[in-house]
Amino acid sequence: MVKLLQLIRRDHLMLFLFAVIISALIYSPFLLSAAMIGLAVLFTFAIDWKAKGWIRFNPNFFKYFRKFFNSRVHLVITLIFWIVFISGIMTEDWDYWSNRLMMKLPFLVLPILFCGLPDLSSKQYWGLLYFLVFALTVTCIGIGINYLLHFEEINTLMKQGRPMPTPRNHIRFSLILAFGNLAAFYLWRTGFKFKYDWESKAILGAGIFLFLMIHLLSVRSGLAALYLAILGLTIRYAWQTGKYWVGVAVGLGLTVFPLTAYYTIPSFQAKVAYVRYEFWIREHNLGGNYSDLWRIISLRMGMDIGNEHPLVGVGAGNLRQEVKARYAKDYPNIEHVRMPHNQFISLYAGTGLIGLAVFLFALGYPLYWVLLQRRGPPKNKSISPTKDIALGNTLFLGFHIIILASFMVENTIENSMGVGIYAFYLLLWLQVKSGTKQGQE
Numbered sequence: 001m002v003k004l005l006q007l008i009r010r011d012h013l014m015l016f017l018f019a020v021i022i023s024a025l026i027y028s029p030f031l032l033s034a035a036m037i038g039l040a041v042l043f044t045f046a047i048d049w050k051a052k053g054w055i056r057f058n059p060n061f062f063k064y065f066r067k068f069f070n071s072r073v074h075l076v077i078t079l080i081f082w083i084v085f086i087s088g089i090m091t092e093d094w095d096y097w098s099n100r101l102m103m104k105l106p107f108l109v110l111p112i113l114f115c116g117l118p119d120l121s122s123k124q125y126w127g128l129l130y131f132l133v134f135a136l137t138v139t140c141i142g143i144g145i146n147y148l149l150h151f152e153e154i155n156t157l158m159k160q161g162r163p164m165p166t167p168r169n170h171i172r173f174s175l176i177l178a179f180g181n182l183a184a185f186y187l188w189r190t191g192f193k194f195k196y197d198w199e200s201k202a203i204l205g206a207g208i209f210l211f212l213m214i215h216l217l218s219v220r221s222g223l224a225a226l227y228l229a230i231l232g233l234t235i236r237y238a239w240q241t242g243k244y245w246v247g248v249a250v251g252l253g254l255t256v257f258p259l260t261a262y263y264t265i266p267s268f269q270a271k272v273a274y275v276r277y278e279f280w281i282r283e284h285n286l287g288g289n290y291s292d293l294w295r296i297i298s299l300r301m302g303m304d305i306g307n308e309h310p311l312v313g314v315g316a317g318n319l320r321q322e323v324k325a326r327y328a329k330d331y332p333n334i335e336h337v338r339m340p341h342n343q344f345i346s347l348y349a350g351t352g353l354i355g356l357a358v359f360l361f362a363l364g365y366p367l368y369w370v371l372l373q374r375r376g377p378p379k380n381k382s383i384s385p386t387k388d389i390a391l392g393n394t395l396f397l398g399f400h401i402i403i404l405a406s407f408m409v410e411n412t413i414e415n416s417m418g419v420g421i422y423a424f425y426l427l428l429w430l431q432v433k434s435g436t437k438q439g440q441e
Contacts, residue, residue, distance in 0.1 A: 011118040013042055015128070018428070025176060025420050026139060027167050032420055036106070036360055043116040064116030064305050073369045073430060074111035077423075079362040080413070083316070083347070083355045090315030097317025103414065106423045119433040122388040126192045128428065129183040130203070136180040137206045138168060140213040147216065147267065156272035164217050172417040174222020177214050182233075182398045184210060189337040190388050200312050215261045218271035225256055225405035229398040236397070252402065295341045295409075301326055302340025306348035313352035321351075339414070343407035346414070366426060367400050389432070396429045 017038045024031035046058040058064075068074055081104045084097075091097040143166060147154055154164055163170035184207030193199035214222055231254060238247035261268045305314055305322055315323045320339065327337050340346045347356045370393055403412065403422055412418040 010042065010047065011124075012080045012129070013047075014117050015038075015124060017042065018128055019131050019423055021137055022128065025417060025424065026135060026173065029168075029416060032416065036109075039113045039117070040109075042112045058116075060107070060116070065112070068112050068115040071111075071115060073366050074115055074427075076362050076365045077111045077426070078108050079358050080104060083358055087316040087351050087355065090312070091317035092315070093317050093321045096320045097315075100316050100414075103416065103419060106419050108302050109429055114427045114431055117431065120428070120431040122149055122386070122432055123192075124393060125392065125429065126187060126190060126388065127194070129187055130192060130194070132176075133180055133184045133187065133203060133206050133210070136177060136210055140177070140210060144213065144216065151266075155266050155270045158218065158267055159273055162240075163219060164267060164423060166217065169415070169417055170217070170219055171221050171406075172412075172415075172421060174214060174217055174219035175225060175402060175412070175418075175421060177210060177217070178179060178222045178226035178229065179216060179399055179421075181207060181210050182395055182402075186391050186395045190391055212265075215265055215268050216256075220266045220271070221406055221409050225402040226404045226411070229401040230254060232401045233394060233398050236394070281413050294338050297331075298323075298338040298340045299342055301344055302342065302345040302349040306345065306352065309349075309352060311352045312354055313348065313350045316350040316355075319346065321352040339411060341410060343412055343414075345409065346411055363400075363404075366430065367397065370396050370429065392429060392432065399425055399429075 017035045020031055020035040020038070024035055043064065044058055044061060045055050046060075047055055081101075084100050086105050088097050088101070143164065146165060167174045184203055188200055188204040188207060190230055191200050192203070214226060230250065234247050234250040238244045244266060258268075262272055263269070301323060305319070305326075313319075320337075323339055324337050340349060344356060345358075347359050351359075406412045406418075410418075413422055
């Protein structure tokens with residue numbers, strides 16, 4: 001047993017915890033917290049199975065902090081936390097402010113922890129995405145079986161605007177599924193395999209299955225994000241290669257497939273029927289407690305709050321009480337208060353144009369750093385990135401398109417699952433170092 005433990009390296013433990021996080025983002029808040037604590041332990045302590053005291057304080061602990069302070073991209077990511085923290089000087093509702101601060105804490109803690117973890121090789125990164133695709137495939141098989149077993153009941157619920165049962169939040173799950181679709185395609189493009197040649201074909205098959213499943217789920221946020229990502233990446237590919245026919249073909253496919261799905265997938269048809277019903281309700285000013293109607297009202301309310309306090313907003317901690325007060329005044333019969341269903345409008349209302357500008361900078365800088373600065377070994381930036389690094393950079397862009405699309409229709413990072421999805425997959429690719437010795441601690 002001791003000899004077996006001696007074979008475990010620090011990067012093995014890191015990969016295990018990353019796999020737990022990937023699973024936890026789909027299934028379990030508890031596992032997510034446990035894995036984060038595990039990363040903190042790995043950051044703080046050194047493990048030497050051969051020594052008498054096999055666990056001790058990590059001698060590189062303060063070195064990791066220096067590495068963090070020297071990493072501009074990791075420092076910039078923490079701005080998402082500091083926006084809420086600094087906004088606390090305006091706070092009256094301390095309970096809501098502290099809740100928002102704790103929600104954003106991973107944007108401070110995770111960049112520091114990742115600076116103390118071993119670098120990832122591109123093979124390890126693609127291996128983790130391989131695990132993600134596998135986990136999503138197994139999960140979607142279960143969702144599909146449950147749908148077949150309760151076919152009429154679920155279709156009826158979807159016609160009423162209810163989601164198909166999924167693990168945890170159906171909207172956040174659809175975002176993971178959208179990213180999983182892209183990950184499967186780029187895994188196939190890299191020709192990734194652990195051992196057998198047939199694995200690449202299996203990955204492609206899994207990608208096609210996940211593409212069908214996201215239409216079966218019919219969550220509009222996930223579908224729109226995936227379609228926008230596919231369209232954006234296709235335009236980029238056509239522009240870079242001059243193969244404009246690819247862009248035309250994909251554009252036609254993205255037009256034809258939803259029409260095909262409408263006539264062949266009952267759940268998709270049920271969701272479309274509900275959306276059309278809500279449009280009819282709004283056109284005839286009939287009111288009612290319908291999700292799209294209240295989304296629009298929440299957006300208008302958020303814009304009104306921001307426009308009245310354009311520079312610094314009402315304060316991130318005061319946004320809830322401000323929204324409640326306006327609901328009580330304008331919609332006194334509504335018990336369930338809805339915050340603005342747009343991440344950017346929420347920031348504008350809570351922290352004003354200053355907070356929104358800082359957030360946009362924190363959002364865009366990692367993408368700029370990856371696509372325009374990290375091209376090869378640091379001492380020779382003229383060297384083009386390898387195929388898997390280039391594809392990883394493109395996937396990183398696709399991930400950002402998905403996140404940006406979700407920000408337009410949801411408060412994506414106002415709950416733990418949304419924060420975890422964005423922060424983890426953002427930092428995961430930043431952990432891959434092109435042209436350096438990787439994963440050997």
